[in-house]
Amino acid sequence: MALLGVSSQAMAQAGSSDEVSEVVVTGTRIPSPNLESVSPVTAIGAQELKAQGVTRVEDMINTLPQAFAAQGAALSNGSTGTATINLRGLGATRTLVLVDGRRLMPGTPNTSGGALAADINFIPAALVQRVDVLTGGASAVYGADAVAGVVNFIMQKNFEGVRVDAQYGLYQHDNGSPIADVVRTAAAAAASPEFFALPKDNVRDGESSEVTLVIGVNAPDGKGNVTAYAGYRHVEPILQGNRDYSACTLNSDTTFSSCGGSGTAFPARVGNFVVDVTSAAQQFRPRVAARDVYNFGPSNYYQRPDDRYVMGAFAQYEIAPWATAYADMMFMDDTSTYQIAPGGIFAGTFSINCANPLLSAQQKGLLAATAASGGGTCATNPNGTFTGTVARRNTEGGGRQGTTEHTQYRYVVGLRGDLNDNWNYDFFMQYGRVKFKQVQTGFFRTSAIQNALNVVSVNGVPTCQSVVDGSDPACVPYNIFANGGVTRNQLNYLETPSFSTGNTYERVVNFSMGGDLTDYGVKSPWSEEGVGVSFGAEYRREQLDSAADYVSSAGLLNGSGGASPPVNGSFDVYEAFAEARLPIITDMAFAKRVQVELAYRYSDYSTSVTTDTYKIAGDWQFDDNLRVRASYQRAVRAPHVLELFSPQNVVLDGTQDPCAGLTAGNALVARCAQAFNLTTAQVLAIEANPANQYNGQTGGNPNLDPETSDTFSFGFVATPTFLPGFNLSVDYFDIKVKDYINGIGADIIINRCVNTLDPFFCGLVKRDAAGSIWLSNQGYVVDTTLNTGALRTKGIDINAGYRTDLETLGLENAGGISLSFVGTYLDKLQTKPLPGDAYYDCAGLYGTVCGVPAPEWRHKVRLTWNTPFEYGDWIKSLGLSIQWRHFNKATLDAYSNDPQLNNTGIQYQSDRVLGSRDYIDLTATWTVKDNLNFRFGVNNVFDKDPPLTGSSNCPSGPCSGNTWPQVYDSFGRYVFLGLTADF
DSSP, rough: OOOOOSHHHHHHHHSOOOSSSSSSSSOOOOEEEETSSSSSSEEHHHHHHTTTTTTSHHHHHHHHHEEEEEEOTOOTTTOSSOOEOOOOTSSSSGGGEEETEEEEEBBOOOGGGOOOOOGGGGGGGGGGEEEEEEOOOOHHHHHHTTSSSSEEEOOOOSSEEEEEEEEEEEEEOOOOOHHHHHHHHHHHSSSSSSGGGOOOEEEEEEEEEEEEEEEEEEEETSSEEEEEEEEEEEEOOOOOOSEEEEEEEEOSSSSSSBBBBSSSSSSSSEEEEEETTOOOOOEEEEOOOOTBBBOOOOSSEEOOOEEEEEEEEEEEEEEEETTEEEEEEEEEEEEEEEEEEEEEEEEEEEEEEEEETTTTTHHHHHHOOOOGGGOOOOOOOTTTTEEEEEEEEEEOEEEEEEEEEEEEEEEEOOOOOOESSEEEEEEEEEEEEEEEEEEEOEEEEEHHHHHSEEEEEEEEEEEEEEHHSSSSTTTTOOSSSSTTTTOOOHHHHHHHHEEEEEEEEEEEEEEEEEEEOOGOOOOTTTSSSSSSEEEEEEEEEEEEEEEEEEHHTTTOESSSSSOOOEEEEEEEEEEEEEEEEEEEEETTTTTEEEEEEEEEEEEEEEETTTEEEEEEEEEEEEESEEEEOOOOOOOEEEOOOOHOOOOOOEEEEEEEOOTTTTTTTTTTHHHHHHHHHHHHHHHHHHHOTTTTTTEEEEEETTTOEEEEEEEEEEEEEEHHHHHTTTTEEEEEEEEEESOOOOOOOOHHHHHHHHHHHHHHHHHTTETTTOOOOSSSSEEEEEEOEEOOOOOEEEEEEEEEEEEGGGGTTTTTTTOOEEEEEEEEEEEEEEESSSTTHHHHHOOOOOOOTBBBBBOOOEEEEEEEEOOOOOOOOTTTTEEEEEEEEOOOOEEEGGGGSSSTTTTTGGOOOGGGGEEEEEEEEEEEEEEEETTTTEEEESTTTTTOOOOOOOOOGBBOOOOOOOOOOOTTTOOEEEEEEEEEEEE
């Protein structure tokens, strides 16, 4: 682990040579001969990637304290099929991802996921030489989106020979959580106990395997090289039902003592009745809300299955002393499948004709015919119609799935060289494209449901009315009223697959020049080094198109979360940029080096927006022991295509309706009646959603302005000469984002309305005829995109490293050790929802407002012992390492004293604290016959269970399986074995 910006170990070439003559440090385009960065940079070397057993690069990035959970393999509900990076908790779109210093294209046109962040599934882990993580604004150097920072993947090039890298890993977990007793209790009380099964005591699953072939050839004249690669990765799924702590959806309460679930359950609900599965006769019984719920969690994927193919090549050739041509070609095809609980008829208002021959006499006698059709019951009014809530889980059909395929291409061609000893240039053109395809299965078509419930008898045969009148000849009656009444033929009619496609395109043309002005006399009188400069221009175009078939775009799939309207848009940006490094003092007393860095970028967007970004930074190196540094950077993020052009659409958005499920005497009843102009009876009739999912109207806004951010950082770097091999850096950061682009938040809007009765917020809540904001698409909270308030985060990064031969400590023939440490103290993680509002602070919190856990302290420490042990040709070297990863506790945001977070309605003791977690990882590496390098490791050695969250504070998507699987080790211990063979 590099801890002073970039370490010599991280810089070492992974090819035939371990020497590096010059390196360009992430954060500036100016060549840096001394490997010291003015801006804080954390670098992860290839050996660290291998020691962690990484086949997914996201897993390594997420272990860094600077990174927060984003899209990844542990998301199923709400997944885009991608993996993204979220530095500082400011959002994935505010982190810029680079490959060899050049922008990685937007990851997916999948509009359901929201954001166009780069997909790091594209990065082949076996080809990564190192990863530089620069946190804080860098837009002046790299352009828009570098608000929270930059992650730069440096790829292995100039390789000669043949290399095969292979790895296999799996998860092993011993189920022994106290939650198992909760599941047993729920099974005993449930109307359908078969859905509350427990997994076996010892499980092994989630297998992953990856193999990569690398071939490198040097030109005969030594002027060029081609490094080509091809790889395949396969990942098996993990079901939430395979872990006892996620075998049911836990209710939030004083303790975790009961399981909850969805009101769309099995058997069928019709009005206030459900089909009685305990009776041999076909009949209804009264619905009991606490018992008649469906345990939807176990069939969700904890880890999505995945198949990924990658291939590519990096080539360069010196065609003249002043011109080296180069080309990068990278390709990926990745297919991943999400799975959530079975679909069916999600609780909504449907009509059933009273003459339906599938109804028994007892059932007809209980169903009320609507007043519009004459009133009475269906038994007394056979020509009438029952209209009310109908719900049934399609347990016969299995889970709803979405198979997502991303095919990505990235081409770079360029020319670079040294014009003389002082000047160099680089000109490149870059093209990136992402093709997206998705097939969703297991969803019912809403219109088909209604047709299949409107059934008449034709010559004694139950027949859809739509078949009789010819409006839908394919209709098959859906028999939800009898035990075992559903057939495959009925499901073939109701289940409607849907398809969506899309593309993103990115084109970049860039020219830059850099020079050293020393020979021209442009230098400080107190320094022998001259000013270094870099300047250039860039053109970039981003384009997106996406479309779904009719059933998806029209929102006809029941339980799909909303419609998927088409999106099409693009923008261009023309930019000019310049940098300068000014050595002020060199080689003087108490000032071995004092230097300043300046940068500026002007951007002109086709959306009639212009931006200015800039940087001023400096460092003062007193001597070989101590250096201090500080910087200020202005960064921007221009709105992406989805934020600009997405149509407004009703989808699942919020997790709360404070007016739902109230009882007489509750003080909120009167406030809700006043807020929404309802009667007391109407308020008391508002039904709560047992799954805590509510509708919001989301969409883009072509009038958005760019976000702007200001980043301040200062710190010191210590390399004490009295302790060779040791380094320490401590850096304070303060990042503020103004006019940030977001929705206000459905939960904030509705709570602000009820708490303040402000007509602005209450006017954004649109209730349907039943007073609901989830039973139909006519009920929702308007939560469209706009420039809202501000974000701010502050904290301290601490990095340290130590490397020594144990002989220097008096231990002969004991080998050497290396120690690396990286930790982050999060002081503030603030949000200002709207201009004029106060900030609320989520540092150390989690919940329905704050989102993913944000511990105030996180760190990782790795100690490696390079042993002196050898055994002939069979063990040429042996290394052992241990890593400690720590997460501080996180408290439920509802317990904050801040009135914007202090929601007493969701203060449950069971959810109050996510306890701290400590994970121990062990790795052994050994070399056989100089060319076979084996690695074996176990992560989360002690199989620690993740901290748990109840359903009331577990927002769908980042929270699933009663925990936060992209944050914590949620699957158990991970065991891996890998081999790198060089020929």
